Structure formats: structure tokens, C-alpha cells
Amino acid sequence: MDRAIAIDVSHLSKSYGSHVAVADISFQVYAGEIFGLLGPNGAGKSTTLRTLITLLTPSSGTATVLGLDTVRDADKVRHVIGYVPQERAIDRFLTGREHLELLAALYHLPKDEAAKRIGELLKLVELESHADRPAKTYSGGMKRKLDIACGLLPDPKILFLDEPTLGLDVQSRLRIWDYVRMLKARGMTVVMTTNYLDEADQLCDRLAIIDGGRIKTLGSPVELKVGLGGDIVSVTLKESAKIPALESALKGQPAIRAVRATDKGLDIRVESPEKALPAVLEAANRLNCGVEFIQYNRPRLDDVFIAHTGRRIEETTPSKME
Template identity: 40%
Template sequence: MPLAIRTVGLCKRFGSLTALDHLELGVAEGTVHGLLGPNGAGKTTAVRVLSTLIRPDEGTAEVFGVDVRSDPRRVRSIIGLTGQYAAVDELLTGRENLHMIGRLFRLSKPESRARASELLERFDLEDAADRQPRTYSGGTRRRLDVAASLMARPRLIFLDEPTTGLDPRSRMEVWRIVRELVAGGTTVLLTTQYLEEADQLADSLSVIDHGRVIVSGTPDELKAQVGQDRISITLLDAAAVEETVRLLRARLGTEPVVAVPEKMRVHAALGDGGSWLDLPQLLKDSGIAIGDVALRHPTLDDVFLAVTGRSAENGTDQRTTGKGNERP
């Protein structure tokens, strides 16, 4: 498929900090591409480079074949950007905000007013159109912010953690908007820390860490890379972790991991080393008290943990081996 975004060897440094380290990224036209990574992985820096807000130090980045460094004006004419926080003018009404953005994109006054009215209806903002955003809920502000980024009918829109801080109902509204955008032919680059959101919306995903893409694919492809179904055992006594790990390793033939920071839950892939059905009784016979045993299919949480060793939401390391060593 034709690419809406293509980066090769993209680097960006801030002093001694390397935010992007030879980033290689490809996003197909007319799709939602999810960009996942721990805090500080480089997601927002990538969006800022691709949207021409900052210049890269090395490498190339193209949007629909247009180089962001050599022709930023043209790139800005075909993209929209919604940042982590709604960027609306508090002194203007919702309608006036959209009209102002339209005029900045050099739409005529009639065109700007017509486009604003169209978007207010599309995003269910008509009742709030003539009120100032300071009276809006978080979800309503976010809808207005996304509408503003669509005033010039961009071919590509960047959504940088668009649902951070929103309640579940508002988050679902943003999800509906994203689906409508793609159905209309818009390409979406979505950065998010919510793995459920990525699973629901993204046609393809890239997980980045330390400024590099470490794995890419569809959600199903990435889950398949994790491997077998997994068993998760919650212990009532953290002192029993080491013995539990030993027993699981011997019975399943796979290397268990221990969740951090609580260190009360042990995860293991179901290998070919034996049945898991008698594990609860085996642990009980060994004097290990368990609170819960769950069997589940691989999820994006498992993918994220496997490739980064960190939590998607807080960026802290989330796994150790039974021997207490961090896994790379």
C-alpha cells in the first residue's frame, strides 16, 4: 500500500539526550497506525518532527512523499494535529474557534463558516457551539480540538494521546470519531499508553523504546509473537514466589516471570512440558497458598511487557525472572 508516513534513520537529540535514535517507521494510507511506548520512549518527539514542529538532526521523514525538512509548509497544508491537551482559545466560542482556524488555513469567510457548521454537526457540538470552551466537559473540549484539526480537510491527522484524562464515555466518543475519520479516507497516527485503545483502533502498531522501533505488525501478529496461552497465578505470600517459579518451570518447560512491584503474581506461557490443570493442587501440596489462577490468551499487555520490560502506563520495569534479575 502507498505510505502516508515514511522515516529512515530519523534522529533527534536534545543536548545529551537522544530522543529518536534512527527511527524507521512506515504508515500505510487510509489506516490507523498506533505508536506505543513507555513514557520517554520518543512518541511525542516523533509526532513533533513529522508535524514540522521541530527539525530532525539526521535521517529523513516524509509525509505523502513530501520531506518534512525541505518543504515543511507543504507538509503543514496536508496534516492536522491534536496534541495531548486541547488547544482551544478560552475567550472564543466553539464556533469562533473553528472559524479562526479556518481563516488561518486561508479558507474564505463563507468557506470557513460552512466548514465550522459542518464539523459542529458531525461532532455533536451544536448545543455547545456558542459557548466558551471553559464551560465544556473534558470530552467536549477534546471533540472541539479534533474538529479544529480537521478544518482544512487534512489527509493525515496526528492524535497524540487524545484520550488521556478522559472518562470512559468521552473516550468512547473519541474512538467513534477516529473510526469515522478512517472510514472517510483519513490516515491517523495515534500515540497512546492505553493498550486497549490501540487494540480497538489500530490496523497496525509500532512499539518504540529509547527512540527506536523494536517491533511492528498488526495487533494479532504481535500477540502471536508472544506465543502460547498464559497462566497467571496470584499468591497470598510473596515468600512463596521462588518455589512457585521453580515448580512452574519444571512443569511447563517455560521461564516464568514475576510481576513488579507487587511481586505477588507469577506469569508463565503454557509450553510442552506438562499439563497446567493440576498446578493448583501441585502448589497446594507444596504448601503454597494461592489466591487466584487465570488462563488467558496473549494480549497487547503481554506484547508490551515482552518487548520493553516496562509498563505502558507508568514506564517502570514490570518483570523479573524467578532469580530476581531484570530481563532485557
């Protein structure tokens, strides 16, 4: 692919004393895509993100943002990025408008341009009617919208989102996804961390699965799923004694990629179910194996995650800090 590269991370490592948070990771983010860093808490996603937004200095390796080094050209990098920290990076005593005015001053925007941009952003995130109320009166979803408006204030080339929908209700979540898609449509590059599989699956053009400070795999959600080796047909047999016979009969057949015995039957990886199913049923018939149940699954991102990390992602206990 000869797409423009927005972010180039090369052999990046970050250690704290003897604790290695990120170990020799390399990846590229293309201009105009939504790139996801997916992993459980403590995997190293936030460390990676903080390095990219110049808040951490790598122990070794380099990262460049639009060709600018995050250490040497840190100040220039800060001019082209927007950052949305994890929820509640908000001053409860300031109003929504005051948040944006403060940031406008920090980006040194002239007064009239600041006022114009703040008006547009408040409209975009639907906070106009609440703009002059202190943020402590906002709901979780409204705080998140304000967070995003703050990240967009500098009109960044690249927007960084840290767990953008952590702890939000379903409706607010879908709304945030809409914003992110709209930003992409406007040509913005978006980099986000998440530990929600469905979020990564639905929102990201490409994603890197991070665990234990390393990138386990990287690609588009579709690529990653296909990369597992096709769809899965699960067969449950009436008699488990016949499992080995059917297993050996199916192994090596053209439409079938892999066969794995389970407690009650077989998990069969197939390239396309249309070709494989007749072969499976024909073999079962021939060997006189009674089929109790047959199920067909497309691989989900969960399967990709488990295949590459050997465990499930813990989605139930998201913690604030990583």
C-alpha cells in the same frame, strides 16, 4: 504488503544537546490505517509526532508525509495534515465557532466554503448548540471535541492526534474512539500517540512501541501478542518441591513452547490450550503432583509491553508535557 505508504520515517534522530529524544527510528504508516505510537511519558512519541507535523527539524534522518519531505516541503506537508495537540490547546476566550473561523482563515479557505465546513464539523462533533459560547464554559470532553474539529477543519489526508483521550472520562473517551474509527472508515489515515494500552489495543490497526527513543517492536496488536509465543497456562502446585520435576517433564513436549518456574508453580507458554492442557494434566498426574489451581491467559498488550521494554507502562501519572 503492497499497500500505499502514507508516511515514511527513515533513520530519524532528534537530540537536544546531549539528550537523545529519538534515536535512529524507522517505520512506515500505510494509507488508511490507524497507526499508534505507544510508550510511557518521555519515550519520544511526541518528538516523533512533532517531527512529522513539521514543528521539529530532525537532527538526522528523514521523514516524508505523502512523499513530501517534512523539512524541505514543510509548507506542502502542512497543507495535507491536520493536528490535534494534547488537551486544552484552546483559547478560552474564543467561542467554538471562532476557533474554526480563525483556522479557516489560516488555511485560506474562501468564506462560503469555510462557513459550510464549519457547520458540518460542529454538527459532527455535536457542538452546534454550544458553538457561540466561549470555550471556557466547555467541559473537558467538549474541549476535546473542539480540538478534533479544529484538526479536521483543513479536511486533511492525514490526521495527527497527540494523546487524544488523556484525562478524559470514560464516556468522552469512547466517543473520541468512535470519531477516530469513523474517520478511518472515510478513508483518512490517522496517526496517534498514546500511553494507554487499552486505547492502542482497541483502536490501532498497527502500533509501534517506543521506549527510550527507540522502537522496541512494531505490528498489529494481534501480531504483537502472538509474537510473544502464544497463550499462557499458569499452574499452581500443592507442593512447590515438585515444581522442578514437572518442569523437566513438560519441557520439549510438542504442544508446549516454553516452561518457566514461578514461586508456586509453572508458567507454561502454549500454542493452543486445547492441545496443551491434556498434556499438562497427564504429566502432573503421572508424577503425582497435586494441582491446586490452573489458569489460562491470553497475552495482553501489557505482556507485550513488558516483554519488549522490561517494565510496565506508567499509566497512572500522565503529565501534560513530554
